[in-house]
Amino acid sequence: MTRGAAGAAVLVLVLVPPLLTSNPFLLHLAITVLLWTLLGAAWNLLGGFAGQVSFGHSTFFGVGAYTTMILYLKGGLAPWYGMALGGIVAVLVSLPIGLICFRLRGPYFSLSTLAVAEIVRLVALNWEGLTNGPVGLLITTLPRVAWGGRILDWESKVPFYYMIATFALASMLATYRLSRARLGAYLLAIREDEDAAESVGIDTVRAKVLTLALSAFFTGLGGGFYGLYFRYVDPDAVFPIALSVEMVFIAVVGGLATVIGPVIGAVFLTTIGEMFREHFLVGHLIFYGLFMMLVIRYLPEGIWGGARRAWAKRP
Amino acid sequence: MPLLTVTDLTKDFGGLRAVSRLSFDAEPGEILGLIGPNGAGKTTVFNLVTGFLRPSAGRILLEGRSVVGLRPHAITRRGIARTFQVVKPFPRLSVLENVTLAAFSHEAARRRAEALAAQILERVGLQDKLGSLAADLTLGEQKRLEIARALATDPRLLLLDEPMGGLNPREVNAACALVEQIRADGVSVILVEHVMKAIMRISNRIVVIHHGEKIADGPPERVVNDPGVIAAYLGTRVV
Numbered sequence: 001m002t003r004g005a006a007g008a009a010v011l012v013l014v015l016v017p018p019l020l021t022s023n024p025f026l027l028h029l030a031i032t033v034l035l036w037t038l039l040g041a042a043w044n045l046l047g048g049f050a051g052q053v054s055f056g057h058s059t060f061f062g063v064g065a066y067t068t069m070i071l072y073l074k075g076g077l078a079p080w081y082g083m084a085l086g087g088i089v090a091v092l093v094s095l096p097i098g099l100i101c102f103r104l105r106g107p108y109f110s111l112s113t114l115a116v117a118e119i120v121r122l123v124a125l126n127w128e129g130l131t132n133g134p135v136g137l138l139i140t141t142l143p144r145v146a147w148g149g150r151i152l153d154w155e156s157k158v159p160f161y162y163m164i165a166t167f168a169l170a171s172m173l174a175t176y177r178l179s180r181a182r183l184g185a186y187l188l189a190i191r192e193d194e195d196a197a198e199s200v201g202i203d204t205v206r207a208k209v210l211t212l213a214l215s216a217f218f219t220g221l222g223g224g225f226y227g228l229y230f231r232y233v234d235p236d237a238v239f240p241i242a243l244s245v246e247m248v249f250i251a252v253v254g255g256l257a258t259v260i261g262p263v264i265g266a267v268f269l270t271t272i273g274e275m276f277r278e279h280f281l282v283g284h285l286i287f288y289g290l291f292m293m294l295v296i297r298y299l300p301e302g303i304w305g306g307a308r309r310a311w312a313k314r315p
Numbered sequence: 316m317p318l319l320t321v322t323d324l325t326k327d328f329g330g331l332r333a334v335s336r337l338s339f340d341a342e343p344g345e346i347l348g349l350i351g352p353n354g355a356g357k358t359t360v361f362n363l364v365t366g367f368l369r370p371s372a373g374r375i376l377l378e379g380r381s382v383v384g385l386r387p388h389a390i391t392r393r394g395i396a397r398t399f400q401v402v403k404p405f406p407r408l409s410v411l412e413n414v415t416l417a418a419f420s421h422e423a424a425r426r427r428a429e430a431l432a433a434q435i436l437e438r439v440g441l442q443d444k445l446g447s448l449a450a451d452l453t454l455g456e457q458k459r460l461e462i463a464r465a466l467a468t469d470p471r472l473l474l475l476d477e478p479m480g481g482l483n484p485r486e487v488n489a490a491c492a493l494v495e496q497i498r499a500d501g502v503s504v505i506l507v508e509h510v511m512k513a514i515m516r517i518s519n520r521i522v523v524i525h526h527g528e529k530i531a532d533g534p535p536e537r538v539v540n541d542p543g544v545i546a547a548y549l550g551t552r553v554v
Contacts, residue, residue, distance in 0.1 A: 182419055189416045192405035195367065198387035199397055201420030201468050205386075 014165045018158045027157040029274070031229065033266045034164040035222055040250030040262030041171035042218035046211050047248065048256035049184060051191030052102075056113030057247050059097070059120045060090040060216040062238035064223025066124065069137040069233055078143055080163075083224030090220025091213045093120075098209040105194065114241065121239035136234025139227075160229050167225060168263075171218045175259045178214075187211060188257070219247075253295050255302030264304050316379060318343045318472055318503050319364070319395075324373035326359055326527075333359045335527040336373070341472065346494065346504045348518030348535070350511075352548055356527040357507045358400055361474050365397045366390040377472070392420055396470035398461040400477050400507075406450035410441055413449050413460055417467035432467055439463045439493060455486045462493065472503045479510045491517050515539065523547070 017030055039061065046052050064086030071077040071085060101112040124131045131137070142154045152159050178184040186207045189197040197204050227233045246269070254265025272291055276284040299306040317340035326334040334356045341347045349357050362368040364375055366387040375383050382390050405413050414432035415425070422428040436442055439459040444452065449460060458478050465473055475494065479487045491513050498504055508514045514521065514535075521538045523531040525547040531538045538544055 182423065182425070185412070185416055185419070188408060188412075189405050192407060193403045195387075196399070196403040196405060196464075197416075198367075199365065199391060199399070199403075200417035200464055201388045201391040202416070203386070203388045 010169070014169060018161050022156075022158075024157055027161055029270065031157060031161055031164050033263075033270045034161075034168040035225065035229075036246070036250055036266035036270055037168040037263045038164065038171050038218060038222045038225075039247045040254060040265050041168070041175055042215045042222065043247040044251040044254075044256065044258075044262055045175060045178060045218075046208075046215040048251055048258070048261070049178065049187035049191065050208055050211055051187075052208060052212075053110045053248065054113040054212075054215075055110050055241070055244050055248065056097075056115075056117030057215070057219050058239050058241065058243040059113075059117045060094060060219035061223035061226070061243060062120065062124060062233075062235070063090045063093050064220030065227040065233045065238040066131060066137070066223075067220070068224035069139065069227045070130065072139060073137055078145075079139075079224070079228045083221055083228065086224030086227075087217040087220040090216040090223070094212050094216035095209065098212040099205075102205055102208050102212075114244075117239065117241065117244060121235055124235040124239055131235070134234060134236075136232060136237070137227075139231040142228075142231075160225075164225055164229075167218070167221050172259050172263070174214065174218070175262075178211075179257070179259065183207060183210065191257075249292060251302075253292065253302055255304030255306070255308070258302070258304050258308075261302050261304040265302065268303065317341060318378060319505075320374070320376040320379075321360075321364070322374040322376075324360070324363060324375065325371045326356075326363055326368060327371045333527050334363065334370075334524075337524065337527065337529055339522045339529065339532060341503055341505055343471075343503055344498065344501070345519040346498050346506060346517055348514040348521040349505055349507045349524070350509075350514060350521060351524040355524045357524060358476055359527075360524070361397060361476055361505075361507065364390075365395055365474060391468050391470075394469075394471040395474065396465035396468045396472070397474040398458070398465055398476055398478060400480070402454070402457045402461055404449035404452070404457050404460055404464075407448060409445065410436065410447050410449055410452070410460060411445040414463050414467045417464045420468045432463075435463045435466050436460075438466070438496070440489070455482050458482070458490070459493070462497075466497065466502070470502055472505065473497060474505050474507075476507045477509060478506070479508055479513050482510075487513055 018027065043057050046054060067086040067089040068079055068082035071082040072079050097116050101109055101116065104112050125134060145152045186202045189202055190204050190207060194204050223238060226238065250262055250265035250269055253268060255261030273288060276287045280287060301309060319341040322338050324334055324337045337360065351357055359368065363370050366385050370383060374381060377393055377395060382393060411429065411432055414436055415428045418428035418431045422431055433445060436445060439462055441456060441459055441463060444456065449457065452460060462478060479490050482490060487510055494504055494506065495517055506514060506518065518535055520533065521535050522529060523538055523544050530543045530547060531541045
């Protein structure tokens with residue numbers, strides 16, 4: 001299959017669902033999957049390629065979400081500009097975090113990202129003048145927008161679907177481009193051995209900070225989308241540790257350092273999460289956790305990584 | 316002018332002085348042996364010269380320009396490459412990719428970097444292993460891979476940290492020939508090694524350090540007969 005054909009197939013797959021169904025639940029499910037794909041792919045850039053396991057990506061998600069909300073509610077800036085700015089503010093926030101946390105390696109790096117995320121969550125909770133504290137921020141009406149001569153219907157899920165599909169595709173394209181670029185090769189070297197990477201002339205700090213910035217941009221974009229879609233954010237919704245951990249799970253279950261992995265991780269974890277919630281009113285997270293353990297035990301390269309290996313080994 | 320000038324180099328780890336006012340030069344086109352008993356500070360000297368450690372005091376000049384305070388990648392780009400005592404390949408990457416990554420330091424185009432890497436791998440005798448994962452190589456092959464990777468950064472000075480440790484006699488001979496070939500290609504070498512026969516054979520000059528201090532500096536035959544060096548290795552009689 002040529003690259004062009006693959007691209008066309010992906011485009012059709014993404015464009016068609018809203019034409020087939022107007023069932024809001026199915027569209028909501030698709031939007032959820034695409035949002036998680038975006039977040040998983042964003043995390044994968046740093047965690048999968050560079051091997052820098054961040055447990056603090058909710059920081060960038062929350063910063064993106066709050067930026068979008070605050071700019072709209074207090075500054076009247078339309079949320080689509082706000083979403084892009086959410087990504088950019090997440091990048092600005094990522095720079096000092098990277099410069100501090102990347103002094104540490106391995107588990108110490110991971111723990112430092114966890115600590116930073118907790119600090120940011122507490123700031124959001126207590127800086128009431130800016131964030132409204134635990135009460136959160138609520139958008140009651142979205143602005144009227146015409147697109148191709150038609151007024152967009154914000155009560156329908158279709159505009160949101162196309163918006164998040166665009167973002168998710170962009171994150172996958174960025175992953176693909178990175179995997180082909182010199183920076184991507186540098187990141188794999190850093191994942192394998194940081195000292196050896198330095199010894200062959202790779203500026204490891206620069207490579208990691210750049211990648212964190214890219215990763216933060218997409219995560220912040222996802223946060224901005226979340227704010228716009230749910231029209232409500234509070235610190236517990238956009239800054240929890242569980243959100244950071246979910247991004248890790250999606251990338252790991254799907255397949256680290258792959259383009260397709262995050263989609264597969266998002267599909268599996270969203271549908272399985274829903275299924276368990278439906279069947280086991282109590283303790284559904286136990287089964288969810290069990291599923292995670294099985295994947296990590298038997299498919300350490302993730303579902304896509306394992307499938308690719310099996311395909312390469314076929315007789 | 317010497318290629319590398321080290322003056323009064325000192326490194327303290329807390330209360331321990333690992334390297335103490337050490338001074339030595341490395342001339343262009345020479346193989347300089349750096350020897351000393353275990354714990355003498357040889358690897359620490361390498362880590363100081365390549366920027367993995369910051370000196371407590373002293374100067375390190377490469378062709379007259381200080382490299383103190385530069386990060387390791389910057390020092391590599393200035394022209395000092397190294398290998399590690401305990402090999403550090405990129406285990407889950409191919410042999411070719413290992414060396415290509417190093418060639419990227421001065422060749423941005425992937426195709427040309429790969430061609431350069433393949434050429435260097437042929438020089439170290441790994442041309443049949445291009446597609447293997449580095450983790451699947453034998454120790455001897457991994458040591459040669461590290462030398463190839465260091466050479467791919469196009470250095471003027473190469474620091475080899477025990478490239479012959481753990482090799483069998485045949486592999487040691489091959490490694491000696493390789494190091495001499497590297498010098499012949501115009502790269503100066505500083506060699507830390509415990510395989511005495513090898514270092515005596517290929518070094519132009521030997522610097523001996525003991526407890527972080529230089530105790531001898533001269534041609535191999537003079538250094539091995541130096542009473543101070545013999546004492547450092549074998550100990551002095553108490554009575």
